Amino acid sequence: MAIHKILPDSMISSGKALQTVGLTYHYHGRPPVLKGLDLEILEGERVGVIGPNGAGKTTLFMLCCGVIMPTSGDIQLFGKQVKTGEFRPELGMIFQNQNDQLFCPSVQDDVSFGPQNLGLDRSEVEERVKEAFKITGIGDLAQRPPHHLSGGEKRLVAIAGVLAMRPRMVIYDEPTSNLDIRFRRRLINFLKSTTRETMLIASHDLEFILEVCNRVILLDGGTISADGIPREIMSNRELMEAHGLEKPHSLIPHKENHHLEHE
Numbered sequence: 324m325a326i327h328k329i330l331p332d333s334m335i336s337s338g339k340a341l342q343t344v345g346l347t348y349h350y351h352g353r354p355p356v357l358k359g360l361d362l363e364i365l366e367g368e369r370v371g372v373i374g375p376n377g378a379g380k381t382t383l384f385m386l387c388c389g390v391i392m393p394t395s396g397d398i399q400l401f402g403k404q405v406k407t408g409e410f411r412p413e414l415g416m417i418f419q420n421q422n423d424q425l426f427c428p429s430v431q432d433d434v435s436f437g438p439q440n441l442g443l444d445r446s447e448v449e450e451r452v453k454e455a456f457k458i459t460g461i462g463d464l465a466q467r468p469p470h471h472l473s474g475g476e477k478r479l480v481a482i483a484g485v486l487a488m489r490p491r492m493v494i495y496d497e498p499t500s501n502l503d504i505r506f507r508r509r510l511i512n513f514l515k516s517t518t519r520e521t522m523l524i525a526s527h528d529l530e531f532i533l534e535v536c537n538r539v540i541l542l543d544g545g546t547i548s549a550d551g552i553p554r555e556i557m558s559n560r561e562l563m564e565a566h567g568l569e570k571p572h573s574l575i576p577h578k579e580n581h582h583l584e585h586e
C-alpha cells in the first residue's frame with residue numbers, strides 16, 4: 324500500500340517549485356528505482372537531470388506529473404501535494420515520444436487543445452497559440468497534420484502545445500533526441516531565452532545540459548549522487564565515469580583532449 328507522508332506547513336515555501344521527500348518507487352515485483360529521494364527545485368531554476376540508462380529519470384518525471392503513484396514518500400508541486408491522476412495545469416511535460424502527445428487533425432488544433440480545455444475564451448486561446456507559435460517558430464506548420472511531420476517538427480509542436488497552457492514548470496524528457504543540429508540549436512536558444520518557467524530536463528546530451536541549465540542533478544542507483552553547478556559536476560571526470568557518463572568534450576582542456584585521442 325502506498326504511504327503518503329504529508330509535509331508540515333513549515334517546510335512549504337512559496338519559492339519552491341517542486342519538493343520530494345523520501346520519494347521511493349518500485350515497479351511491481353522489481354527492486355526500487357528511486358530510494359528515498361529528497362529533492363528541492365526552486366522557482367526559476369533550470370535543472371538538468373543526468374544519469375546512466377535506467378537510472379530512473381523518466382520514472383521521477385512520471386511521479387512528479389502524477390502519472391504513477393509513489394511507493395512511499397511525498398511530492399509537492401508549488402506547495403500542493405501531487406495526487407495521482409490529478410491534472411495540474413501548473414506543470415507541463417514534453418515526453419520522449421511525441422506520437423502519444425499529438426492527436427488532433429492539425430497542428431493549430433493540437434496547440435489550441437490545452438488552452439481550450441482550460442475553459443479560456445476564444446480570443447485568449449488565439450493569443451496564446453499565436454505566442455506559442457512565435458516562440459517555437461512553427462507558424463508555417465499550423466495547417467499540417469501532426470502525424471505527417473518529422474520527429475523534430477513534432478517535438479516543437481508538442482512544446483508549443485505545452486507552452487500555450489502557460490505552465491509554471493515544464494519537464495522535458497530527452498528533448499534533443501532525434502533533433503538535427505538546426506532544431507537542436509533552435510531549442511537551445513529558446514530554452515535559454517525563456518525566463519518564465521522552471522525547467523527540469525533529462526538528457527544524455529551533456530553539452531546541451533551545460534548550455535541550458537544552471538543546476539544539474541546526477542541520478543544513479545536510486546539516489547542523487549551529485550547536485551550542483553553543471554560545469555563543476557561535469558568536469559569531474561572521476562565522478563562522471565563512476566556513473567557511466569563522460570566528461571563533455573567542451574570541458575576537456577585542449578591538452579587532455581589531445582592525449583585522449585591518442586589513447
Ligand SMILES: Nc1ncnc2c1ncn2[C@@H]1O[C@H](COP(=O)(O)OP(=O)(O)OP(=O)(O)O)[C@@H](O)[C@H]1O
Nearest residue numbers: 350351353356374375376377378379380381382383
Ligand atoms: N513499466 C515498467 N515496468 C517495470 N520496470 C520498468 C518500467 N518502466 C521502467 N522500468 C525500469 O525502471 C528503471 C528506470 O527506468 P527509467 O525509464 O525511469 O530510466 P531512465 O533514467 O529514464 O533511463 P534512460 O536514460 O534509458 O531513458 C529501468 O531499470 C527500467 O527497466
